[in-house]
Amino acid sequence: MSRKTNKNITTYSLVRDMLKKVLVVTDPLSPGGASKHAREVLKILPKLGLEVKLYIPFIHAIPQSPEEKERKYLNLKELERNGVEVFPEVWKYLEMEKEKENIFPYLLTLTSGYIPKKDMEFSNDLRENFSLVYDMSENEYHFKVSHMIAKKLHVPLVILLQSESYANSFGRGYRKVLGIKGLFYDLGITYIFMFNRRRFVNALREGVLRGILSVSRAIIKQSKLERLAQDYKVYTNVLKPANAIDGTSISHFRSKKVKENFALYAGRITYLKGIIDLIKIAKETNVKIMLAGSFDNHKEMERLFSKFPPNLVYLGSFMNNELYKIISNSKVTLLPSYKESFSLITMESLALDTPVIAYNLPAINEIYGDIKAVIKIPVGNYKLMAKTLESLMEKDIRELFDPKVEELIKFYSSWEKVAEATLHELENVKKLASTPS
CATH class of the missing domain: 3.40.50.2000 (Glycogen Phosphorylase B;)
Incomplete structure (x- = not known):
């Protein structure tokens, strides 16, 4: 693979049959470290020679307020200026108004096989060719959407773990913070963990999920995924560096x-x-x-x-x-x-x-x-x-x-290094997925 340096950013000449065009499923517009990681890496990947198209799942694309709509709009425009192509459906979702008090559809995405109709229509209408689908979220709902898309397109799915979404444990420790009320939260989350872990294992069995990346080794251990990855011969690694400061x-x-x-x-x-x-x-x-x-x-x-x-x-x-x-x-x-x-x-x-x-x-x-x-x-x-x-x-x-x-x-001083590490790991997954077993 040839590479040359231009304006302090390493650019790659990608092998045509390996990694050329990636569909990214994530929400890079929200507060928090996970969204910031996605936002910063997405801005750099096109400069490394990778064609990137972004899809934000329906429920998380709809703004909750005029202020949030403005912030999301500006962030999406910034991504486009940096070479990321945003699917037209995302812009349409941005014009819709969320029913603020109705969280039932979102809860359904976490606790059942429910996927919003808009996401299903988007997947069904896809006709483009992609090298793989990359889910950069820490969200169980996003995983269902990215799994559906990758399965429909017959391409490998790679996920980035930024939390223990598929943990094999009792809850997330709410009981330690909230007492009895937290115990009920943990019971509900344990059910969500069990449901999503089954979907996760199904994606492995189907051969759709081909790569598991993480921002730390601790998340992989907490989720107890190493044995599963070995059993299904799925590529697993920690991004190094996984994050950066500005x-x-x-x-x-x-x-x-x-x-x-x-x-x-x-x-x-x-x-x-x-x-x-x-x-x-x-x-x-x-x-x-x-x-x-x-x-x-x-x-x-x-x-x-x-x-x-x-x-x-x-x-x-x-x-x-x-x-x-x-x-x-x-x-x-x-x-x-x-x-x-x-x-x-x-x-x-x-x-x-x-x-x-x-x-x-x-x-x-x-x-x-x-x-x-x-x-x-x-x-x-x-x-x-x-x-x-x-x-x-x-x-x-x-x-x-x-x-x-x-x-x-x-x-940890360069988002360019994080993006390069991401590209390197995506290439590794694509190579392994393209190699006959």
Whole structure:
């Protein structure tokens, strides 16, 4: 395979019979690390010589508000400017209005074989040739859609794991956060896991699912997929690097000598991301804690606000430079999360000379295990996290940043490298899928 360098981006001359045109199923328009990964990689893949067409499944393409519609529209236009072709159906979905209170169709996509009619019509009408279908989501609904499309087109399906969507476990730990109420959540999620794992295994048996990629080894282990992949001779690997920071933008906010006297939580605000523990931590200390991010449920947001102590302050939702400025000003980033597959906010905090206190989840330990500036706390021990926060606020945090931090940041400093790793792994899957067994 020939390759040449042009304007600091490696471009590939793809073998005609191997990997030429890919149909991507994902939602690159939402908040959160998974969508950011998809958005950044999609912008670069066309520059590497790959023809990319994007489909966002029906339910996730419809905006919930005029503000969300505007944001999605601008992000889609940016993807198109970078060479990604968006299917016309996605633009049509963007003009529709979602029934905000009716979540029944979405629940059906998670708990049954139901696929929305619009997605089925899209699949049935497809007439183009693709080398493979690449599902970059962490969503069970998207997997059903991508599986349907790949099966119809008779091409390999490759998925990227960004959460333990197919976990062989009891729930996702809601009971640890919400008690009895959480136990019922976990019972429901266990059913969803069982249903989706069956669909996952069926895709393996049919020979449709040919590649499993992941952003961390921990997710593959938690989902217990390695044995299944071996049994069905499916290619499995971890992207290296799997994520990246925006080094150019972050560099403008680095090396802030004087930190302000507050801690920060930044990211999606959900139970599994630790909002209840964050409230408890704030009640255990007098340290001012700033909260920056988006709520999945606005009704729940109002209920949670009533529980905030005076030292827990909600700033709003921020992205890119606005968020980097807040991180660089904060003395500590808090991550009381019960569910992480990589934690991009941890990497961004380190790049902005801000230490992180996090629960010692498998993915955190895998990626940040030997980094002193990431202080690991036993999962759920919010009192120890509060004590550690108070102690850290009194220390010179610069002593936590050794050469290992710079080495880590350097490795995860380029979305171009992530896109190249993605292309390399997709090529590997296509080669194996094209080789007679």
